[in-house]
Amino acid sequence: MIKQIFIACLCFVVFSSNAQETFQVNGVKDDRTNLHAFTNATLHVDYQTTMENAILVIKDNKVIALGTDIAVPQGAIVHDLSGKHIYPSFIELSSDIGLPKQKSERARAPQLDPKTSGAFNANDAIKAYFNAVDEYSISKSDAEKLRKAGFGAALSHSKDGLVRGTGVFVALREDAENKVILKERVSSHFSFDKGSSTQDNPSSLMGAIALIKQTYFDADWYTNQDEMVDLSLQAFNDNKGLPQFFDAGVDKLYLLRADRLGDEMGIQYIIKGAGDEYQRLNEIKKTNAKLIVPVNFPDAYDVEDPLDALNVNLEDMKHWELAPYNLKRLADAGIDFTVTSDGLKDAAKLAEMMEKAIEAGLSEELALKALTYTPAKLISMEKSIGSLKNGMIANFIITDGSPFRKKTKIYENWVQGHQHSYVDLIKKDLSxxxxxxxxxxxxxxxxxxxxxxxxxxxxxxxxxxxxxxxxxxxxxxxxxxxxxxxxxxxxxxxxxxxxxxxxxxxxxxxxxxxxxxxxxxxxxDVEAKEGEKEKKEENEEKNADEAGSLLYPFVAHGKATKPTSETILIKNATVWTNEADGVLENTDVLLQNGKISQIGKNLSASGAKEIDGTGKHLTAGIIDEHSHIAISRGVNEGSEAVTSEVNIEDVVDSEDVNIYRQLSGGVTTSHLLHGSANPIGGRSAIIKLKWGYSPEEMKVSWADKYIKFALGENVKQSNWGEQNTVRFPQTRMGVEQVFIDAFTRAREYEKEWNTYNSLSKKEKANAVAPRRNIELETLVEILNEERFISCHSYVQSEINMLMHVAEKFDFRINTFTHILEGYKLADKMKEQGIGGSTFADWWAYKFEVNDAIPYNAALMHGEGVVTAINSDDAEMGRRLNQEAGKTIKYGGVEEEEALKMVTLNPARLLHLDERLGSIKKGKDADVVLWSDHPLSIYAKAEKTIIEGAIFYDIEQEAQGMKDIQAERARLIAKMQGEKKNGKKTQEAKPKSQIIYHCETEIENYSSLK
CATH class of the missing domain: 2.40.128.120 (Quinohemoprotein amine dehydrogenase alpha subunit, domain 2)
Structure with missing residues (x-):
């Protein structure tokens, strides 16, 4: 006993006297060597090497010897660890420990310019100049929390901004800062969250992505210019040689977006995910990204009340069940990952979460690798930390078993050879x-x-x-x-x-x-009563059923497998060809290899799936020329008058249930447009509604490119409230000037690049390339007919104005959308080859549509304008066939011509008509089988087929609803079992979805999925 007290006191003297060499000592300096030998331990040298009855020797902050047959050095303090384990301490790569927390105060009025003073970037969200090492200050309480969880070192970085500067790698002990810093500039950090910046731009996810892209281009240009000083861009370039980390921890689609951004910029990011990577495993594997994965597995929901249970969607129920399997599935897929405690309310929950992952099949070796060797390797520190080998930093924990078990005790955590005790090593278990x-x-x-x-x-x-x-x-x-x-x-x-x-x-x-x-x-031993034991085993057995299957996409109505192209023969249907053949009665259509292969009577095909079309109608798939479904975190980047740099293609949301709902209404293709918050908005995306496929697989890669322009009340902010009187334009005259100024700048930009590109190789070597500008590049594409305009419009005078601007700069408007006064100038539209995409019968919902009439579509069509009926609304998109039917009532449009307004005509407006919009041999097999006349209110889409794959089948819908109900019931019972067994549960809260329209403006996009 006396010996133990002496050793403890000696340890205290040694530790407390180990002050920095450059600091003045207040008292007697203690130069004794910090030499310790840990004997009789099970030593886990690294994730794949274990020694029984081993000795570990450390001196000061390094490992100097280890093995099973080495001698204890003379003078060493000996720690008998019989029955105990030594593991390398864990490494945390996603932390802001020791850094000041940033507070965001949203501006009441628009803030167009940055607040940061000095020679910094024009956008406050670009904080590349921030170096964590300059701001790092030891946080004793936070370090203690991480140490108790088994961590010995952490990469700390600012979690503020899109470009966040550099991170510092620190040891988690309490000493002077210059003793615990292991590497001062170890990483460069990015995110999609603009953080504390109150500057208007960006106001959307696509705006954030565009700003990061532009920063890369600006940084490249900055290297060779001598016109200005931008400390943000200078730092951005200085940080390029460091490992590049991207925090995409919202969901798996954000991870894919971060990698796509990196691919465009030639960067392979190390990406922090959200713990749901298993839901898009194949796509994530193709990124080749190393991942940082949280283990904040959700608690079961309290679903005792059946009404409360209705508040929990199937996706969240299934994620609760499958989240612990995420690490195992990543490992099985060969994806490198490290584990982070970030996202846990308490880092001490790490062992409990890892225990769940191991019970789900993850090996303990890979668990240890993910918390030691892998994080060290990702920051090129694997030769110094993450293992316990000669010369490496003495960071290790002493436990009574696996550190990945909830009941395992961490007795001590030694950081840089300094002891931190949590449980008395000699405490006897008296139970x-x-x-x-x-x-x-x-x-x-x-x-x-x-x-x-x-x-x-x-x-x-x-x-x-x-x-x-x-x-x-x-x-x-x-x-x-x-x-x-x-x-x-x-x-x-x-x-x-x-x-x-x-x-x-x-x-x-x-x-x-x-x-x-x-x-x-x-x-x-103390044993539970037999009855209690049996009850516990019964409950555990009840909850030990296998986890449910994946869904594609991972939401209700998702399928266990993705639909694939088949050979399909539709027999004896009424076929609306939209071609010269018109409507064909009792006709067969063969779909093969994703194409329409044959049209005729008495067709046959070996191995084909035959569908009886008797009494039914077959049409081309409906094409929605103006849609806002399937878009993540903001349909408008309304922070500036011209935002042609943003791109809907960057934010396609393949999990939006409106995709499935619109498939049930026969829609096969949608044009996803930016909103109408500014005169020149963002670029659009054309997708096929391939429910279950990834965003990249849904995009129509061969389609022409489009952009959204807008006129009217929205762009001049007339209905945005009293605060929004700052951003130009505020009048319709100003709107015209925005267009003239933008295209004038675009012409000058093109001229500047043409001049540079005409230089010889030698001349280019002595010249500075112009600054690449995504906004102006896009406008140049319009001038050169490489990108086409779909313009939100209402009032005749403004429509005339934009036509004059187009004439002035020698380009053509492709489509006026909404165009509710199109009947007033249809002759001019016809003359200039401009199409119209309109509503069937919307009018009088705001001042500038007072002159709208339901005969608009018929009158434009009658004048020879290519006319389409669009939705602009997620609900209307489910019944576009009926909207087209209204043109028969309002204007007497012929039936076939009415159907073309939602099939062939939008295909022509989007330049897709060579492959879509009609039933013709060789075109894409995008067709819909209707139960009745396709323009009837009684018609139901029985089968919606895209490229020969059935994505919606009304015959399977009833069974699908039963399957959803059964799966919910299974999961509810399982969650009830968790509560019965005393497990923690969370409140069942409903989630809402924002349904975007043209005018939807979101100020704080960072809080939305």
Missing amino acids: GNYQLTLAGKNYDLQVSGEPDKPEFKVVLNDSTKIDVKSNVAKELISMSFKLDTAKEATGKIRLSGWLTEKGMSGNAELPDGNWVKWTASRTG
């Missing part, structure tokens, strides 16, 4: 049943709980247990209790004594003041 002999009587004494917090009870009978107040300190023990059932007991019995090999003994004072001897001999 068990004892026979307590006291004053000639025997009692049953039961000890349970953890070694550092034992719980004592005197058991009188099966129903009566008396709590015992106890204190165990080193080898000494004291207890006190009152035997309420004993007649002679008028006060407490107080025992004092010591621990022995077989139990405990000592002296006791009885309530009457007499002293007697007492002993407590161990008789066996």
Whole structure:
């Protein structure tokens, strides 16, 4: 005992005296060597090497020897770790420990310019100049939390901004900052969240992506220019040689977006995910990215109340069940990853989460690798940390077993050779049943709980247990209790004594003041009652069923497998060809290899799936020329008047349930447009509604490129409130000037690049290339007919104005969308070859549509304008066939021409008509089989087929709803079992979805999925 106290005191003297060499010592300097030998341990050298009965020797902050047959150095402090394990301490790569927290205060009025003063970037979200090492200050409480969870080092970086500057790698001990910093500039960091910046731009996810892209181009240009100083761009270039980290921790689609951005910029990011990577595993594997994966597995939902259960969507239920399998599936796919505690409310929950992952199949070796070797390798520190080899930093934990078990105790965490104790290494586990002999009587004494917090009870009978107040300190023990059932007991019995090999003994004072001897001999382990044990096993068995299957996409109505192209023969249908053949009765159509292969009667094909079309109608798939479904975090980048740099293609949301809903209405292709918040908005995306496929697989890669322009009330912010009077333009005259200014700048930009590109190779070597500008590049594409305009429009005067601007700069407007006054100038549209995409019968919903009439589509069509009916609305997109039918009522449009307004005509407006919009041999097999006349309100889309794959089948819909109900019931029962077993649950809260329209403007996009 005295020896142990001496060693503890000696350790304290050594540790407290290990001050920095350059600091003045206040007192007597202690130069004794910090030399320790840890013997008889199970030593886990790294994730794949274990030594039994090994010795680990450290000196100061390094490992100097290890093995099973080495000698303990003379003068070393010896720690006997019999029955204990030594593991390398964990490494955290996603932390902001020791850095100031940024507060974001949203501006009440628009803020167009940055607030940061000095020679910095024009956007406050670009913080490449931030170096964490300059701001790092030891946070004792945060470091302690991480150490208790097993961490010994952390990469700390700012979590503020799109470009976040550099990270610092630190040891998690309490000393002067210049002793704990292991590497001062170890990484460069990015995210999609603009953080504390109150500047308007960016106001959307696509705006954030565009700004990061532009920053890359600006940084490249900055290297060779001498016109200006931008400390942000200078730092951006200085940081390019560091490992590049991207925080995409919202969901798996954000991870894919981060990698796509990196591919465009020639960067392979190390990407922090969201823990749901298993949902898009194949796509994520193709990124070749190294991942940082959180393990904040969700608690079960409290679904005892059936109405509360309705608040939880199927996606969240299934993620609760499958999240622990994420690491195992990543490992099986051969994807390198490291684990982070980031996202856990308490880092101490790490062991519990990792235990769940291991129970789901992850090996302990890979778990250790993901927390030690891999994070060290990602920052090129694997030769210094992450393992316990000669010369490496002495960062290790001492445990009583695997650190990936909830009940495992971390006794000590040694960081840079400095000891941090949490559980007494020599604390004896007293749990068990004892026979307590006291004053000639025997009692049953039961000890349970953890070694550092034992719980004592005197058991009188099966129903009566008396709590015992106890204190165990080193080898000494004291207890006190009152035997309420004993007649002679008028006060407490107080025992004092010591621990022995077989139990405990000592002296006791009885309530009457007499002293007697007492002993407590161990008789066996504490066991649960048979009934309780059986009940527990029954509940565990009930909850041990296999996890449910994946869905593509991972939401309700997702499928267990992605639809694939088949050979399909549709027999005896009424076929609306949209071609010269018109409507063909009792006709067969063969779909083969994703194309329309044959059209005729009495067709046959070996191995084809035959569908009886008798009494049914077959049309080309519906094409929505103006849609806002399937877009993530903002349909408008309304922060500036011209935002042609942003791109809807960057934010396609393949999980949006509106895709499936519109498939049920026969839609096969959608043109996803930017909103109408500014005169020149963002670039658009054309997708096929391939439900279950990834965003990249949905995009029509061969399609021409488009962009959204807008006119009217929205762009001049007339209905945005009193605060929005800052951004130009504020009048319709100003809108015209925006167009003229933008295209004038674009012409100058093109001229500048043409001049540079005309230089010889030698001349270019002595010249500075122009600054690449995505905004102006896009406008040049319009001028050169490489990108086409779809313009939000209402009022005749403004439509005329934009036509004049187009004439002035020699380009053509492709489509006026909405165009509710199109009937007033259809002749001019026809003359200039401009199409119209309109509503069937919307009018009078705001001032500038007061002159709208339901005959608009018919009148434009009658004048020879290519006319389409669009939705602009997720719900209307489900019934575009009926919207087209309204043109028969309002204007007497012929049936075939009415159908073309949602099939062939939008295909022509989007330049897709060579492959889409009609049923013709060789075109894409995008068709819909209707139960009735396709323009009838009674018609249902029975099968919606894209490129020969059935993406919606009404016959399977009823069974699909039953499957959803059954899966929900299974998961609800499983979550109820969790609650019954005493597991923590979370409140069942409903989630809402924002349905975008042209005018939807979101100020704080970073808080939205």
